[in-house]
Amino acid sequence: MFTSLRKALCALLVCALLIAGLPAAFAEEVGTQTEANQEESLNENEPQTSPVEQEGAETKEDTKSEEGAATEEGTGTEEGTGTEEGTGTEEGTGTEEGGESGTDPEGEGDIETPERDTEEECAHENATRTYGEIEREWAVDNGDGTHTWHVIQAYEDKCEQCGELLGGGIEETVADESEAHQFENGVCEACGYACPHDDTTIEYGQIAAERAVDNGDGTHTWHVTQEYEKKCKVCGKVVDEGVEETASDESEEHVFEDGVCEACGFKCEHAEWTRQHIAFLNSHSVPVGEEGHEVYFTMLYNDVCKNCGILITSGTEDNKVDGVFTHRYDENGVCQDCAYVCKHSDAVREYGLIEEEIAVDNGDGTHTWHVKQQYEETCEACGHVETGVEEYIDEEPEDHLFEDGVCLACGYECPHENVEREYGTIVEEKAVDNGDGTHTWHVTMEYEDICGTCGSILDSGEEETVGIEPEEHLFEDSVCVGCGYECTHEKTEIKNATSTSIYASIGHEGHNEYIHEEYDVVCADCGLTLDHVTEDEEGELSAHTFKNGKCTLCGYKKKQKKAEEETKQAAAKDPDIVHTMRDAGRALEPKHAEGALFARIEDIELLLTEEELGALDALPLSDQFVIALSACGFKDAVNAAVKADGSLLTDAGAQLLTQVTARLDALTGEALESYRNTCSANFPVTSITHEGSTFDYVELNVRVSDAGVERTDRYGFRFENGAWLCTVKP
Incomplete structure (x- = not known):
């Protein structure tokens, strides 16, 4: 249908161009091009529909085409064209040069084209789109219970400023919102969607019949027959109907009348029953001993069905009351209920007047009382009272109570076999x-x-005794204050001895020691000072002990040879105190190895033990300098250098470093504080700032004995000519 319509529109366009005075060849070429553009546009906008929808669409388009064909020849309405070329484009109405004529968009004939300024062309910046009548619309199922409307509609674009028709065509649009299906007999009236009736509900109508059915468990269930309709919840169509019997979800217990359920007709078989006691006939008591008696009684009963309540049988039975009941005694001790005679086993005896008591010797220094005493015994159960006299022996024996060697209770006479002597006042x-x-x-x-x-006193008098332990004499002015012994001073001893050493220097070789001694000669027995002795003695020649160049004993000051300043190591930027000290030690090692030179770091003995000092002296000087540096506060720097340079220390040096580090790391409390104070006082740390960085270093004083000349070298750092230098100063 659309093909016929396009051809008709193209023919009309060619006629219009010929009327406008255009050459026939040009008009035919424009018509051919327009037909091709229309076909391409329709192919792009044509919706994908089912064969049924296509047939309906073609019928609708044919009708519209016929209506358009009835318009005046040489024009084109929106109903009759639908494409941009066939309505109001520049090609369909005329060129710019022939701007005096055009085609009326409404198909009513020629219209006057507005005159334009030939010097200034309109830019068509205010173009608007105008839509015409809807040529076709259809609904498409969305698969979610809704459909969406699709519309094909003619349009034209026109410049609001100059009035020029810029273009037109046919456009398909889709509605922004979806609509729910509108069902009629299960089919959507808009899009033709057929409901599958997947979600249904059953609605019940009038009850035709109902009956109760026994469940076999003491209950019955109501069954109801009624009309029903099965209806789709989506489209509302009734998909099924009929009559159905349904059973209630809940059961009811039987309602019996004379053993038959009034609802379902179930006949009770009385399989379970219960006994109901309805009357007391008589009772009697049977003794069970001193604790009491049991009570038995006869009752009239009915056996009743538990299910339907009907009476099954009646009779009498003997029953026992739970528990044991206390006897009720009379004045003779006989129970008034069961005739039990009390045995008075719960009688309580109370004692009264003592008629006689005798003490009898037991032969072990004690006696026991034998007693005859009146009593009254009362039974707590029945109240019976009995009196009499009881003879008993006291359970607890008593010690004899003597007077003049005879027991006052039982008359026992003491044989005095256990005699003890007691001493009193000292006579001399x-x-x-x-x-x-x-x-x-x-x-x-x-x-x-x-x-x-x-306790009898058998004898008395005076006695001389001699002490077992002798005592040392206690002297006063050489006479014992105890026995009067006068000391003969045969044993002497030395006390209050003092010794003073004076050292006299004899030059760099050492000093002589002169010893002055004083002491007392004292009696070793009485402590009397017998003599005071003074002695003078000349000692041996010994070496000086220097501290800061001066002998601590004789005051001799050593002659020091000034050591020229020597560069041991230089670093461009960061001073490496560890390797510098190692190299300083290595510089002294050749002479040290030959025995021509002795060196010791001053005050290092304040930080190391005797064992560690001995091990230190056996090491090369380079190891000694590095270990001393670690001990005086540069542990982290030394450890880092050893880790980076495995050859920094000898094996023995590395072992001693580990030993010293472990001991110092283990210090705590006062010991740690003392170590820190020693380092601060004897090995003060100095900070050097260079180029914004701060470096810590310590100066080590090394006592050197070189070819008989002793000196103290001070190893430190200084900055000179852009480099850090290790210096040795006298």
Whole structure:
């Protein structure tokens, strides 16, 4: 249909061009090009529809085409064209040179084209689009219960400023919003979507019949027969209908009348029943011992079905009351309920007047009381009372109570077999010299011989005793204050001895020691000072002990040879104190190895133990300098250098460094504080700032004995000529 329509429109366009005075060849070429453009445009905008939709669309388009064909020849309405070339384009109406004629967009004939300024062309910046009548519209199912409308509509673009028709055509648009399907008998009236009825519901109508059915468990369920309709929830179509019997979700217990359920007709078989006691007939009691008696009774009963409640049978039975009941005794001790006779096993005896008591010797220094005493015994169960006299022996024996050797209770006479002597007042005491630097005390005391059993005094008098342990003499003015012994001063000893050393220098070779001694000669027995002795003695020649160039004993000042300043190591930027000190030690090692030179870092003995000092002296000087540097506060720098340079120390040096580091790291509390104070006082750290960086270093004083000349070299750092230098100063 669209092909016929395009051809008709092209023919009309060619006629219009001929009327406008254009050459026939040009008009025919424009018509051919327009037909091709229309076909391409329609192919791009044509919606994809089913065969049924295409057939309906062609019918609609044919109708519109016929309506368009009825318009005046040589023009073109929106209903009759639908493409840009066939309505109001510049090609369809005329060229710019022939701007006096054109085609009326409404198909009513020629219209006057507005005159334009030939010197200034319109830029068509205010173009607007105007839509005409809808040529075709259809709904497309979205697959989610909705459809969307698609519309094909003619349009033209026109400049609002100059009025020129810029173009036109046919456009397909899709609605922004979707619509829910509108069903009629299960089919959407808009898009033709057929509902599959996947979601249905059943609606029940009038009840035709109902009955109760026994469930076999003491209940029944109601079954109802009623009309129903199965309806689609989506489109509302009734997809099924009929009559159905349904069972209730809940069950009901049987309602019995004479053993038959009134609802379902179930007949009870009385499989379960319960006994109901309805009347008391009689009772009797049976004794079970002193604790009481049991009660039995006869009852009238009915056996009733548990399910339907009907009476099954009746009768009597004997029953026992739970528990044991206490006897109710009369004045004779007989239970009034069961005739049990009380045995008075719970009787309580209370004692009264003592008629007789005798103490009997037990032969072990004690006696026991034998007692005859009146009593009254009352039974707590029945109240029965009985009186009498009881003879018993006291459970606890008593010690004899003596007077003049005879027990006052049982008459036992003590044989005085356990006699002890007790001493009283000292009559006389004296010390007697033993001739060995000691004396022994002789004491005369009063005494009594007393029986340890009855306490009787059997004998008394005075007795001289001699001390077992001798005592040393206690002297005063060489006479013992105890025994009067006068000391003969045969043993002497030296006390209060003092010794003073004076050192006299004899030059660089050393100094002589002169010793002055004083002491007392004292008696070793009595402590008397017998003599005061003074002696002078000349000692041996010994070497000086220098500190800061001066002997600490004789005051000799050593002659020092000024050492010229020597550069040991230079670094362009960062001073490396560890390697510098190592190299300083290496410079001294040749002479040290030959025995011609001795060197020791001053005050290092304040930081190391005797064992560590001995191990240090056995090492090369380079190792000694590095280990001393670590001990005085540069542990981290030394450890980093050793880690980076495995050949920095000898094996023995590395072992000693590890030992010293471990000991210092283990210090805590006062020991750690003392170590830090020693480092600060004897090895002060100096900071040097260069080019914004701060470097810490310490100066080590090394005592050097070289060819008989002793000196102290100070190793440190200084900055000179753009480099850090290690210096050695005297």
